[in-house]
Amino acid sequence: MTQLTLPGIEAGRLEHHLFFAVKPDPDTAARIADQAGRLQAEVPVEGRLQDADRFHITLQSLGPFMQVPSGVAARACLAAQRIHVAPFDVTFDRILSFKGRPGNFPWVLTPEIAPGALTAFHQKLVDALNWAGFRASGRHFTPHVTLLYSEHRFRPREIAPITWRVREFVLIDSWFGKTHHEIKGCWPLSDDGLQ
Secondary structure (H helix, E strand, O other): OOOOOOOOOOOOOOOEEEEEEEOOOHHHHHHHHHHHHHHHHHOOOOOOOOOHHHOOEEEEEEEEEOOOOHHHHHHHHHHHHOOOOOOEEEEEEEEEEOOOEOOEEEEEEEOOOOOHHHHHHHHHHHHHHHHOOOOOOOOOOOOOEEEEEEOOOOOOEEEEEEEEEEOEEEEEEEEOOOOEEEEEEEEEOOOOOOO
């Protein structure tokens, strides 16, 4: 049974999405917004650009919830504390549109080739989450930053590479329909010799 099908309890509305992510620093977020704005000027688009402070790369979703259970958040934090990785660089060099629901196509910033350090970090997070009792999967990881949602799709476009150093990762509680991200935890990256 899921939280939507418990007998005797009326199904509620899912209002929270809990996930791990890395975020670009403010200067990089501004560069990303600038590139997206240039593309918006060239391609007909109805959608509104995401706020730059909400740009992120989703690493692992822990699920949608009516309310985030405290036990889930606590286990996620325990898993995060097990990760010891040195800061690393990521470079994204193209904007494209993903398939989506009709009339709601995500426009995303993505790399031509997934950065090896980011992929390795993602796998360490998956392993730590599985240790903590989650059913995390390393399959189907497509690093991207969602820029906006549009009625239109377009062909991929190369852009001047945008590189930033990943120095931390965060646990985010995203409130559906409220354009609000609450940071539930933040862990700096450092390779202190632990594995």
